[in-house]
Amino acid sequence: MEHPVIxxxxxxxxxxxxxxxxxxxxxxxxxxxxxxxLVDDGSPDGSGAICDAAAASDGRFSVIHKQNAGVSAARNxxxxxxxxxxxxxxxxxxxxxxxxxxxxxxxxxxWPGDFVxxxxxxxxxxxxQAGFAPDCSGLPQTLYTEAQSRxxxxxxxxxxxxxxxxxAALIRAAGVRFDTTLAKAEDYVFGGEYLQALxxxxxxxxxxQLEAPLYFWRMNLESVSNQKARGDRRGKVEWEPEEYRDYxxxxxxEYAEASAAMNGWQSMTExxxxxxxxxxxxxxxxAVWASGQLGETxxxxxxxxxxxxxxxxxxxxxxxxxxxxxxxxxxxxxLIARCYESEESxxxxxxxxxxxxxxxxxxxxxxxxxxxx
Numbered sequence: 588m589e590h591p592v593i594x595x596x597x598x599x600x601x602x603x604x605x606x607x608x609x610x611x612x613x614x615x616x617x618x619x620x621x622x623x624x625l626v627d628d629g630s631p632d633g634s635g636a637i638c639d640a641a642a643a644s645d646g647r648f649s650v651i652h653k654q655n656a657g658v659s660a661a662r663n664x665x666x667x668x669x670x671x672x673x674x675x676x677x678x679x680x681x682x683x684x685x686x687x688x689x690x691x692x693x694x695x696x697x698w699p700g701d702f703v704x705x706x707x708x709x710x711x712x713x714x715x716q717a718g719f720a721p722d723c724s725g726l727p728q729t730l731y732t733e734a735q736s737r738x739x740x741x742x743x744x745x746x747x748x749x750x751x752x753x754x755a756a757l758i759r760a761a762g763v764r765f766d767t768t769l770a771k772a773e774d775y776v777f778g779g780e781y782l783q784a785l786x787x788x789x790x791x792x793x794x795x796q797l798e799a800p801l802y803f804w805r806m807n808l809e810s811v812s813n814q815k816a817r818g819d820r821r822g823k824v825e826w827e828p829e830e831y832r833d834y835x836x837x838x839x840x841e842y843a844e845a846s847a848a849m850n851g852w853q854s855m856t857e858x859x860x861x862x863x864x865x866x867x868x869x870x871x872x873x874a875v876w877a878s879g880q881l882g883e884t885x886x887x888x889x890x891x892x893x894x895x896x897x898x899x900x901x902x903x904x905x906x907x908x909x910x911x912x913x914x915x916x917x918x919x920x921x922l923i924a925r926c927y928e929s930e931e932s933x934x935x936x937x938x939x940x941x942x943x944x945x946x947x948x949x950x951x952x953x954x955x956x957x958x959x960x
Contacts, residue, residue, distance in 0.1 A: 588647050591622035593688055594671030594755065597679050598626050598661035603633040605680035605805060610641045610648075612682035612803075618689040623648045624665040625679075629655030634679070659765035659773045666758065674753040680805045681749065682711065687801040691752040694723045694797060701795040702785055703752040707744050708800040723797055729856055731794035733786045734848045739794050740782070741845075741866070742859045746775040750802045757784055798856070824931045828881060835874040835885050842867055842894040852901060861907045865960060868898055868911045869927070876924040890918045908957035910938065913945040 595613055599606060613623050625638040627650060635652060642648040651664055666674060673695070677683060687705070694703045731739040739745040757763075761784035765777050785792055849855050855863065871894070878885050889895060895915060902912050914923045922941070929937040949957055 588620065588622050591647070591671040592620040592692065593618070593622075593673045593675050593752075594665075594669035595621055595623040595675045595677055596626070596662055596665030596669060597623060597677050598628055598658045598665070599634050599638060599679045600628040600630045600655065600658070600661075601632050601634065602630070602679040603637060606634055606637050608682055609677060609679050610637070612685075613677070614645060615685050616683065616688045617686050618692060621647060621675075621688060622669070622671060624668050625650045626661040626665045627652045628657070628661040629653060657767060659767045659769065662765045663767070666755075666764075669755065672755055674755050674758065676748045676751075676753075677802075678749055678804075682803040682805075684799075684801040684803075690723045690726070690797060690799065690801065694795060695752055697723070698793070698795055700789045701793045702782070703795050703797065704744065705750050705797040705799055705801040707747060707750050707802045707804040709804060709806065711803045711805070723799075727798040729796045729798060729859075731796070732848075733782075733790075733792070735854065736782050736786075736794050738845045738849055738855070738863075739796075740775060740778055741863065742855075743862050744796070744859075746772075746778065747804075748774045748777055749804070751778070753781060754785075757781070757788060760784075760788075822932050822934055824876075824928055826877070828877075831874075831877045832881060832883070834877050835871070835883075835889060838870055838874050839886070839889075839894040842898065846894075846897065857905075860901075860905065861958065862960070864898060864902055864905075864907055865909045867894075868902065868909055868915065869930075871895055871898070871915070872911050872923050872927040873931075875920055876927045879920075879924050885920070890915070906955065906957040908946055908949065908959050910942040910945045913948060914941070 597609065597613075602609075610623075610625075613621070623641075625641065625648060627635040627638050629652075635650075638648075638650040638652075642650050649668070651668060653661070653664060662676060673692075675688070675691070691703050691705065695701070744750055758781065761780070763777065763780045763784055765773050769776060782794075846852060852860055852864075875885065877883075899912065899915055901907075902909065910926060911923065914926060926938055926941050929935060929941075946957065946959070
């Protein structure tokens, strides 16, 4: 295509089992004005041949074959070759809903300058059952201001790049790139830099999330990221001690600012609130563990004032279960630290026992079920 509107950039590595479904979902888009750049990152299996076959059968596909350098370098190569007005990133083992591009472009046209995003799902069947028309006027949306966007970036869908429509001109003008030195969190860093560029260029812009399941996110246990995640767990916690001095106080301040930006979390959807609150309590568990490792004393009011008691109150009100809830409620610092180390190190025996024990204690005492993750 001579002048594509959307450039879909797909890094490809060891995904021959799932790549055909990804390609098929791109071909099935109701919007036809796209190009797709498949970046074969030195894949040792048959993925490269699948890419070549796609390009041979549909001129909107092109292929870059390169030596393996990681997902960030692959995405950067794709951006360098892209010609579209917008960038859309997809992982080669995932899939798009048929109306994903049409709905995203409709939203971008209705609200120029805003950052259009959408929901990711784990159930592939929902993509075919969605049945959306290419008009987003009737879709529920969640809006985030510049101040709230920092919180959005920490949500399950916020930190990903595969559920967003990026302005290519803005990326080029600001020089936003994926950091090839990062072993993880490259999506989060890229998204954060893009938001900085967006709000600098367009004060008053909004992050506009369409509450529609438009992207299927496959949990592929053989993917590079999951292999690395499993390989990193060698029975110990990987961390940089000097980065986490005084972390409990700094985290409490971060939480207070996030809570204020989200109007006491009332501006966040239930779907995002549960993982957000659970993640914060887990981070406070890390703060307890880190303070012990560093020989630091927790703030005197750590358990009694500010962030932790507010967080525990919200978890109880919504009945969002986490094994850390009861440990924090009882102020069991030693057990909090041991539970965190058990979970993070991959030596899960203690964590699993505490998970089961605390859940049934809460159920027995409260008479109502708590929502498990």
